Amino acid sequence: MQRRVQRRFQRRERPVSYRAINATTVTLLDLLTSRFVADPLLRPFFDSGAGGSMVLSARTPQEMADSNEAGLSVWLYRIARDPELLNQPPRRVAADAYEYRPLPLRLHYLMTPVVNDPEVSGNDPGMEQFIIGKVLQSLHDTPVLHGALLGGDLAGSGSRLTVRLEPMDLEEITRVWDAMESSYQLCISYEVSLVLIASNQAAEHLGPVLSVEPEYGVITEVNS
Known part of the structure; x- marks a missing residue:
């Protein structure tokens, strides 16, 4: 019986460290880059092998513009804790051990086209809309x-990330641009969940239950 238990825990999913946030950003960038490069219309702009100079970057739109970069800004602008999973019971990692609960997070990304090169063919609102349309x-x-x-x-890791377009109104997005001290640009926001940050604490070992001593009582009076 003990051998079966050990095998079952050896097959458990590998926990993800604090680097899961960065790994989520990398995952998004890799996915979108592959889709942009595969698109016949956008490939000449985003495929460096075909002479394209546009990039997908985790920098803010302003940072990209200051560096003379054009393309798509995939900027992580907000991290929120997921309240619904905070009270989940700890996961058993061995017959006598439990791991500390991971921290469940929701990541919010602002997707902003950055088209600031006058030499790029189609440097107009149409190119921005092509980029946004491809993201969507x-x-x-x-x-x-x-x-x-x-x-x-x-x-x-066996993780599953759900990507959801956020229904942010103009006022909410404007506050984000105000915080960047920049003028408003065409953009959309996506929420990625759930990103689980594993605890750095060692697993908690618990001894086996050796005996159970139930206690009984007698109700002698009920107060109405």
Whole structure:
């Protein structure tokens, strides 16, 4: 019986470290880059092998513009704790051990086209809309990221990330641009969940239950 228990825990999913946040960003960038390069219209701009100079970057739109970069900004602008999973019971990792609960997070990304090179053909609102449209199409077709789509520390972890277009109104997005001290640009926001940050604490070992001593009482009076 003990051998079966040990085998079952050896097959458990590999926990993901604090680097899961960066790995989520890498996963998004890799997915979108592959879709942009595969698109006949956008490939000449985003495929460096075909002479394209546009890139997908985790920098803010302003940082890309200051570095004379054009393409798509995939900027992680907000991290929120998921309240619904905080009270889940700890996971058993051995017959006598439990691991500390991971920290469940929701990551929010602002997707902003950055087209600032006058030499780029189609340097107008049309190019911005092509880029935004490709993001919407790509993440609509692939709303769940798992398996071979995962990159960085998430690769081989068995994680599943759900990507959801956020219904942010103009006022909410404007506050984000105000915080960057920049003028408003065409953009959309996506939420990626759940990203689990494994605890760095060692597993808690618990001794076996050796005996149970139930106690009984007698109700002698009921107060109405």
